[in-house]
Amino acid sequence: MRSVRRFVLAVAIGLGCVIGGGVFALASTGLAKEIQFVARDLEDQQAVWLPREIVLQQSTDFAEPLIFRFDNPTARTHVFEAPGLLESVEENGVQITRPVRVTIAPGENEQIAVDRNRITSDVSTDKNRTVTYRFYCPLHRADDDGGGTIAVRP
Numbered sequence: 001m002r003s004v005r006r007f008v009l010a011v012a013i014g015l016g017c018v019i020g021g022g023v024f025a026l027a028s029t030g031l032a033k034e035i036q037f038v039a040r041d042l043e044d045q046q047a048v049w050l051p052r053e054i055v056l057q058q059s060t061d062f063a064e065p066l067i068f069r070f071d072n073p074t075a076r077t078h079v080f081e082a083p084g085l086l087e088s089v090e091e092n093g094v095q096i097t098r099p100v101r102v103t104i105a106p107g108e109n110e111q112i113a114v115d116r117n118r119i120t121s122d123v124s125t126d127k128n129r130t131v132t133y134r135f136y137c138p139l140h141r142a143d144d145d146g147g148g149t150i151a152v153r154p
Helices: 002-029 116-125
Strands: 033-041 047-050 053-057 066-071 078-091 094-104 109-114 131-135 148-153
Touching (some): 033 078, 047 148, 078 109, 116 148
Parallel strands (some): 053 148
Antiparallel strands (some): 078 094, 078 131, 131 148
């Protein structure tokens, strides 16, 4: 039990450093809203993406592009999947959207541009209530693990 508490404390400190650095970088560039996710292995071959909860404000966080960055410092491949969210990519000179499902190899990082139009449309359709998207690693999640959430408020 003591080792679990130490692990949680270490993850919290590391996450604070990652988020603090990301906020500083974001403030200095002003070009995009960036959110960084970091894969963490847990006991019993399970894994999570941190942070587990993101809250975005439609009125302020969608003025510029929304970028998700993924860092996998572990020794295993992880997948970030977020049903309902779409990423915006260019293929053969055409801008398209596709479901968010990103595979990140061990020690690697990736980034995607999230389709803000879809999120804005979802929030408007839901009568100005918070819209919540789930995310998780489908390769390593437990049956009782709901994963993390991205809440978008009007």
